[in-house]
Amino acid sequence: MAYEKLFGCDDTYATVSEISGVEAEPAAADIDFANSIVDGIDEHRAEIDEVIGAAAKGWSVERMPKVDLSVLRVAVYELLYDRKAPKKVVINEAVRIATKYGGEDSPRFINGVLGTVASPLGK
Numbered sequence: 867m868a869y870e871k872l873f874g875c876d877d878t879y880a881t882v883s884e885i886s887g888v889e890a891e892p893a894a895a896d897i898d899f900a901n902s903i904v905d906g907i908d909e910h911r912a913e914i915d916e917v918i919g920a921a922a923k924g925w926s927v928e929r930m931p932k933v934d935l936s937v938l939r940v941a942v943y944e945l946l947y948d949r950k951a952p953k954k955v956v957i958n959e960a961v962r963i964a965t966k967y968g969g970e971d972s973p974r975f976i977n978g979v980l981g982t983v984a985s986p987l988g989k
Contacts, residue, residue: 907943914942921982922975933968934976941980953984 907914915927918938927935941960945953957980964972 903940903943903948906947907939910943910947911939914939914946917942917946917983918979921979931969931972934964934972937963937968937972937976938979941976942983945980945984957981957984 918930918935919925919927922930922938930938937960941956944951944956951959957977960980961973961977964976968976
C-alpha cells in the first residue's frame, strides 16, 4: 500500500492483496496494522522524507527508486513513531523486503540508511 501511494493510488488492503495474487484472507489485525502504518506515513511524510534524505548521503528522496523509498518510509515510520518492534527487527525486515523486491544495491543502501537513522535512537 505504501508503494502504491507513491503513484497516487488509494487502494484498500483487500484490493492490494488481490492485485498481488494473495489468496489467503487476512486477519483483521493485519489489515488494521497495515492501515495504521500507511496512515502514519501519510501523517508524517514530510518529517520521514527529511530524515531519509539526511541519512541517504548523495541521494535525494525524489531520485530514489520507488521500491527503496517505500521500504524506507515504512521502516523509518516504525523506527520513529511506532516503536513496537525492536529497531534490529525493523531493519532486518526492510533489508529482506529490499532483497526480494528492490534492485541489486537496494539491500545495502537500505541497511545503510536505516543504520544511520536508528543509531541515535538507542535500543
